[in-house]
Amino acid sequence: MRRREFVARALAAMAGLAGCGTATRPTPSFSVVPGGEAWVPVARVLAGQFKRDGVAEGGPLLTVTGLPAIAAAEMAGVKETGTPLARLVGDVEVLVVSNASVFREFDDFARRLVADPGGTVLGGRPQGESDHLLFGLVARGLGADARVLDYAGYPTTDDAAEALLAGRVGVAAGPLGEWRKRLGKGRLRALAVSSAERVEDVEAPTLLESGVRVDFADWCAVLGPKQMSERDRARAVEVLDEVARSARWLDACRARGWKPIPLSGDDFAAWLGSEAGRTREVLKDLGLIDTTCWGSCVRGH
Structure with missing residues (x-):
């Protein structure tokens, strides 16, 4: 939409x-x-x-x-x-990459975002909604220029996941409840979760642990x-x-x-x-x- x-x-x-x-x-x-x-x-x-x-x-x-x-x-x-x-x-949000991504950890993504805010296509649900806002908060927390973020909005999380797997998006965000079933199957990895505390069964740090002062749902x-x-x-x-x-x-x-x-x-x-x-x-x-x-x-x- x-x-x-x-x-x-x-x-x-x-x-x-x-x-x-x-x-x-x-x-x-x-x-x-x-x-x-x-x-x-x-x-x-x-x-x-x-x-x-x-x-x-x-x-x-x-x-x-x-x-x-x-x-x-x-x-x-x-x-x-x-x-x-x-x-x-x-819903806790999660940042997700493909298993083949050059971003092995959240810190890798953070360094790229600061150095070149528009250099990675970011994806999620429609522009201006929760997923987009999370990327804006992450950019703000890292001191990156959010105005030049390259964000691709999709109608649903399914569409965003398809774009991520196809390589049209470098990092995606969305509700953990909608991404959980896709994680741990060898194709996608979680970089970080947006909650104040770690999430059981998700092998990813919180944004707070990663140096970004964001607690978001x-x-x-x-x-x-x-x-x-x-x-x-x-x-x-x-x-x-x-x-x-x-x-x-x-x-x-x-x-x-x-x-x-x-x-x-x-x-x-x-x-x-x-x-x-x-x-x-x-x-x-x-x-x-x-x-x-x-x-x-x-x-x-």
Whole structure:
């Protein structure tokens, strides 16, 4: 999906946030922001959890969203996207190369990126989304010029993997959950993971261990309507907290490979503001906002 199309779809979803219910405890209807199809299972599990817990009907429409939608909003200059309720889960990202790559370790890639930021084609999902942002954060952490990164955006991780194996991309990034099945089969290797701690069964250091101050996840969260009352907000946060602590939810996370990163209420609202700020700065570094070239500064494929 091209970046402008993603922005338009994300804005359409944000505009659809509306209405508050008056039930004793809200059973929300869940929607997923367009472009966030990866989080459809989260919305389904949440809806099932609320139904099993017997929460009364009549609550607000809640939107399951994530980092790509926040990036799209920043690129479009939209600041109000809804009422922050809770962060739920995230996907650790991984940097991947082919087994034949000259980059045997992350340090090899880091040296090349600093010396020649545009000399290696980088790949992942569409421009301006999580994978692209991670490369921007890595470049920033290394002191490399992110504006000249040569990034190739693909519709899916499968497409990015095909490009990597075909040699059209030198290093790819994406959610570990989508790359894990491809690693360890003799064709692809992990250079680093984006989490603060190493990941079990992945033979790769963290970016933090490698000298890059980045702790990053392709996260998923729930927003309420923009005009949500404080009473309804408090009720929704309470129920989401209960869900995040429940054994059924944690079992679902383990089964689907989601990493629980719960944060709710005012703490989540403060974190979201900080995350939006970080995202905005990286998008500036990448030449995707606050630039007269509107994307032409970034090489496309």
